[in-house]
Every structure is written in C-alpha cells, then in structure tokens.
Amino acid sequence: MPDCLFCKIVRKEIPAEIVFEDDGVIVFIDIKPVNHGHLLVVPKEHSDDFSSASDEAVQAVALTARHMGKALMEALGAPAFNLGVNNGRAAGQLVDHLHLHVIPRFEGDGHAHWHGTPYAEGEMAEVAQKLRLVLG
Amino acid sequence: MPDCLFCKIVRKEIPAEIVFEDDGVIVFIDIKPVNHGHLLVVPKEHSDDFSSASDEAVQAVALTARHMGKALMEALGAPAFNLGVNNGRAAGQLVDHLHLHVIPRFEGDGHAHWHGTPYAEGEMAEVAQKLRLVLG
Numbered sequence: 001m002p003d004c005l006f007c008k009i010v011r012k013e014i015p016a017e018i019v020f021e022d023d024g025v026i027v028f029i030d031i032k033p034v035n036h037g038h039l040l041v042v043p044k045e046h047s048d049d050f051s052s053a054s055d056e057a058v059q060a061v062a063l064t065a066r067h068m069g070k071a072l073m074e075a076l077g078a079p080a081f082n083l084g085v086n087n088g089r090a091a092g093q094l095v096d097h098l099h100l101h102v103i104p105r106f107e108g109d110g111h112a113h114w115h116g117t118p119y120a121e122g123e124m125a126e127v128a129q130k131l132r133l134v135l136g
Numbered sequence: 137m138p139d140c141l142f143c144k145i146v147r148k149e150i151p152a153e154i155v156f157e158d159d160g161v162i163v164f165i166d167i168k169p170v171n172h173g174h175l176l177v178v179p180k181e182h183s184d185d186f187s188s189a190s191d192e193a194v195q196a197v198a199l200t201a202r203h204m205g206k207a208l209m210e211a212l213g214a215p216a217f218n219l220g221v222n223n224g225r226a227a228g229q230l231v232d233h234l235h236l237h238v239i240p241r242f243e244g245d246g247h248a249h250w251h252g253t254p255y256a257e258g259e260m261a262e263v264a265q266k267l268r269l270v271l272g
Contacts, residue, residue: 017264020271029264032252037263050219051205062198067271069187069223075270076263080224083186087205088216091241092249103250105227113228114239114247116168127173127212128153128165134211135156135203 001046006097010044020068024060027068034103034111037076039068041100048096050087061100068102078104137182142233146180156204160196163204170239170247173212175204177236184232186223197236204238214240 001007009016009028016028019039030038041064043057050058069081084101086092105111119127137143145152145164152164155175166174177200179193186194205217220237222228241247255263 017260019264019267029260030252031260032254034250034252036255036259037267038252039267051202051209051217053202055199058198058202059195062194063191066187066189066194071267071270073187075266078226080222080227080229081187082223082227083219083221085219086216086249087218088241090214090243090245091216091218093216103227105224107226109226111250113222114170116166116170116174118168119172123172124153124165124167128155130211131155131173131175131207134207 001097004046004097005095006042006099007046010042020064020071022064024056025064027064030101034101035078035105035109037072037078037104039072039102041065041068041102043098047098049093050085050098050100053098057098061098065100065102072102072104076104078106080105137233140182140233141231142176142178142235143182146178156200156207158200160192161200163200166237170237171214171242171245173208173214173240175208175238177201177204177238179234183234185229186221186234186236189234193234197234201236201238208238208240212240214242216241 008014018028020027027041030040047053065083072078082103144150154164156163163177166176177197183189201219208214218239
C-alpha cells in the first residue's frame, strides 16, 4: 500500500527504531510509549486490521509477540508485559495496518485495567446464545 | 493441572458459558465483562502464561481470537474489538493459565487507552539498543 505509514516503515522509506525483523514481520519502538520499550509488531504483508489478516500474518505476529515479550523482560528487567490489538476505530486503532502492541510492565507503574461489571441475571446466557448462533 | 481454575473449565468440572470449542481451545464468557460479550480464549493444554506457552497454543489462541472478534462484530453489532493478554501479575494477570481477552467495543463506550508519552532526546535509541543486544 503506497501511502500506508507502516508499509513505508517496512520498505525503510521512513525511519523507525527497528529492533527485530524476519521474512514475515518487523518490530519497532512505539514513538509514544505507555512505558519505555513499548513495541509494535507489524506483519510485512499489508492488512488493514487483525480481523482481515491472513492466517500466516496472525500466526507470525503472535509468535513474534511472545519472543518480544520475553526480550523486554530480559533487556529491561520488566516482570511482566501486556499484549494488545485494537481492531477498528471504536477500539482505538489509529493506523490502518495490523499492529500488535507489546508493553513492558513494572510494579506500580499505574496503568489500570478497564473495570469489569458482573452480568445481571439471565444476561450472560442471552449473550452466549447470540454468539453460539453465529458460531454455528 | 488439577487445581487450575481454567483447566477445570476445560474438563467441564465447573460451569462456564462456553461459546466455542475445538481440539486446541475453549472460549467462554468472562463473568465480569468490560462490555457484554467479553470473551476469554483459553488453550486446553495448560501453560501458566503466554510467554511459556507452546507454538501450537500461541498460534491456536491467535487464530481463534480473530474468529471470535469477527463473531462479536456479527452477533452483537460491535464495530470494533480489542484483544489483550496480561502476562504476569504486574500486567494484571489473575489466573495462571494462558487466556486471551476479546472485548467487543462500541462508539462512546468510555474505555480509554493508556496514555503514551514521547521519549526525551536519545532515550528511544538507548532502549532500542538494549533490546537489540538481547535479540541478537
């Protein structure tokens, strides 16, 4: 995709702090990190988002994310990490090329998770039934 | 693992609203959802976390997450979804059996992403260098 920001990084037309690269993926530092070391794992093959990506891209991104998470723990002494994918604008996706966030985490770094709320009586079974109908 | 909560769900020893199952994974409704329809994708094979999971488990969980994200969009009319993995206590992991969150998202549902802050001069290159040393 000629005008895609991440395709341009893949083609080395614009600079990025690349830390890993193989045939399928490229990994570089997010320029606006949640914590220092926050990485983006990007398949070289363009897809707009995770839901439209090929099996190969999905598998490569996931295996690379595991590799990068372990590297962040070793290189930065992070005891933990988060993986995240935002699929679509309403989920916070800003660049339309699949990317997976790998964020090193530290005790007391202050990043709180979204609050979960238990279902009211009957609601959970109703949602599950809607999903089962679609999933066959 | 006899005492693992999610292994017990895999073995059907404790109830869950299961919406999908195949040879490698089971998917059920999170009982404390961020949004209704929030799912957990769990490999049947036990691993404590994402970083210690097998290639097969990592790949199966990622492909199933794509399948579930699309199902949430179709079944619930969600325009978007987030995927998330918490690897380790400091990243918010509460159950020590690998699980991937798939969260349907809706315009204006109010779940804000963690704030990113640009690096100061020289800091990004320094972090990248530490990672490259570990990654070879």
